[in-house]
Amino acid sequence: MSYQKLSLPLSLGTSRKRNWLWIWCGVGVLLLAVIAFVVFHGEEDLNVVTGRALDMETFGAQEWPENIPLSRQTLESDDVSKSPDMPDSESEPVDDLFLIRGRVTRNQTLFVALKNHGLDIDDVQQVLASLEGVVDFKKSRPGDRYEVHLDVDRRILKFVYESSPEDISVSVREGNVFVGQKVVILREVVQKRLSGVVTDTLYQAFVNLGESGELASHFMQLFKYDMDFSTGTQRGDEFTMLVEKVYLNGQFYKYGRVWAATYETVSGRRLEAYYFDAPEEDYKGYYDDEGRALKRTFLKTPVVGCPLTSPYNLKRMHPILKRVRPHYGMDWACPTGTPIMSFGDGTVTFADWKGGNGNLLVIEHPNGYTSLYAHLYAFGRGIKKGVRVRQGQVVGLVGNTGISTGPHLHFGLKLHGKYIDPSSVDTRRAYTLSGSRLSAFHSSRDKIRRSLWETGGSGSALVSK
Numbered sequence: 068m069s070y071q072k073l074s075l076p077l078s079l080g081t082s083r084k085r086n087w088l089w090i091w092c093g094v095g096v097l098l099l100a101v102i103a104f105v106v107f108h109g110e111e112d113l114n115v116v117t118g119r120a121l122d123m124e125t126f127g128a129q130e131w132p133e134n135i136p137l138s139r140q141t142l143e144s145d146d147v148s149k150s151p152d153m154p155d156s157e158s159e160p161v162d163d164l165f166l167i168r169g170r171v172t173r174n175q176t177l178f179v180a181l182k183n184h185g186l187d188i189d190d191v192q193q194v195l196a197s198l199e200g201v202v203d204f205k206k207s208r209p210g211d212r213y214e215v216h217l218d219v220d221r222r223i224l225k226f227v228y229e230s231s232p233e234d235i236s237v238s239v240r241e242g243n244v245f246v247g248q249k250v251v252i253l254r255e256v257v258q259k260r261l262s263g264v265v266t267d268t269l270y271q272a273f274v275n276l277g278e279s280g281e282l283a284s285h286f287m288q289l290f291k292y293d294m295d296f297s298t299g300t301q302r303g304d305e306f307t308m309l310v311e312k313v314y315l316n317g318q319f320y321k322y323g324r325v326w327a328a329t330y331e332t333v334s335g336r337r338l339e340a341y342y343f344d345a346p347e348e349d350y351k352g353y354y355d356d357e358g359r360a361l362k363r364t365f366l367k368t369p370v371v372g373c374p375l376t377s378p379y380n381l382k383r384m385h386p387i388l389k390r391v392r393p394h395y396g397m398d399w400a401c402p403t404g405t406p407i408m409s410f411g412d413g414t415v416t417f418a419d420w421k422g423g424n425g426n427l428l429v430i431e432h433p434n435g436y437t438s439l440y441a442h443l444y445a446f447g448r449g450i451k452k453g454v455r456v457r458q459g460q461v462v463g464l465v466g467n468t469g470i471s472t473g474p475h476l477h478f479g480l481k482l483h484g485k486y487i488d489p490s491s492v493d494t495r496r497a498y499t500l501s502g503s504r505l506s507a508f509h510s511s512r513d514k515i516r517r518s519l520w521e522t523g524g525s526g527s528a529l530v531s532k
């Protein structure tokens with residue numbers, strides 16, 4: 068493998084000794100500038116330099132997979148992947164003689180922030196101009212870090228802008244101009260195989276391996292429907308995991324995707340999880356060795372806290388029509404306005420008025436399932452045909468529209484176009500791969516198994532301990 072060398076030093080925080088060097092350089096530059104001024108007077112306006120972006124090396128980085136059954140809040144804050152080894156101490160705001168360190172705040176442009184530090188406006192303008200095309204300051208977010216290195220006269224020598232540890236740009240004074248560019252960061256993704264034995268807790272076992280507790284939590288999340296790790300673990304249980312670790316310039320930065328995990332209890336129970344990177348979004352996720360989804364793909368019920376007033380019943384006497392008419396669904400009596408949650412991930416195929424159903428919502432799920440919600444008071448925000456929804460997302464409100472004796476949700480479920488009893492569905496095993504998808508999964512699983520069992524390690528010097 069060949070990597071580009073660092074084009075600029077990354078170290079934040081310059082030593083005082085170096086500043087003396089800069090002072091001498093400054094004196095030299097000043098002398099040259101005086102000469103240049105005399106000789107080239109009139110050409111100073113040509114000093115605007117456009118920045119050039121250097122390509123950063125990336126190696127197919129992947130974040131935590133989305134379909135881990137974490138709570139919505141956890142899903143939205145992706146902090147679990149942040150490395151505990153990256154202390155934030157360097158980000159303390161500083162404003163001293165030679166160094167300013169700060170963060171972008173809401174309601175203040177970077178220009179104003181720098182100006183408020185008492186910096187020369189011409190310098191600031193030149194620095195920002197030199198980074199045009201390198202940093203998209205319009206996309207600056209509160210919390211982005213910046214650092215300004217100064218000389219004794221508080222002139223800018225170097226400006227560093229960090230959107231993330233993977234995205235750092237720098238503008239350096241070269242004589243009388245500033246040259247801006249991206250800092251080339253060597254990014255490596257290494258697959259690491261972990262294996263251990265539980266002696267105390269699984270959490271402790273991960274820590275003993277030199278990994279973070281977050282990774283242990285992630286492991287437990289994978290099997291949360293199969294195992295209660297707070298009570299179910301025993302001394303001597305064994306586990307393995309194949310996980311990507313992301314390194315920036317040789318330093319651990321964060322965890323990437325977990326490709327596999329296994330857990331075997333002393334009593335012989337074996338749990339396996341393999342990530343299937345399916346071509347279709349709906350099928351990406353974790354499966355056991357036979358292609359059964361690990362995630363509980365359907366909710367127990369689309370409404371909570373409402374009594375079941377009419378189950379699925381093929382011989383029901385209809386309350387309004389007064390004749391035997393199959394009830395192809397379940398009814399729950401809920402107050403008008405009760406939120407209705409999508410039974411599973413899927414795509415809205417119908418959201419409109421439909422005769423006796425009143426406002427009807429139909430959602431298509433993977434593996435041939437379709438869920439139907441009738442008599443709605445209203446549809447959820449943004450819910451219309453073609454919209455993708457996630458399991459548990461509020462897709463509508465209970466109502467009393469169409470032929471209905473009172474506010475309730477009529478909920479139907481179809482499998483391959485035929486009504487089935489929603490209560491008969493094994494919500495745990497609803498998503499089992501079959502056909503060509505299952506064969507694709509099997510070959511993916513076998514490949515993962517080979518890395519899991521045959522390499523016996525990471526295969527990279529970066530993580531040899």
Ligand SMILES: [Zn+2]
Nearest residue numbers: 396397398477
């Ligand atoms: Zn009904």
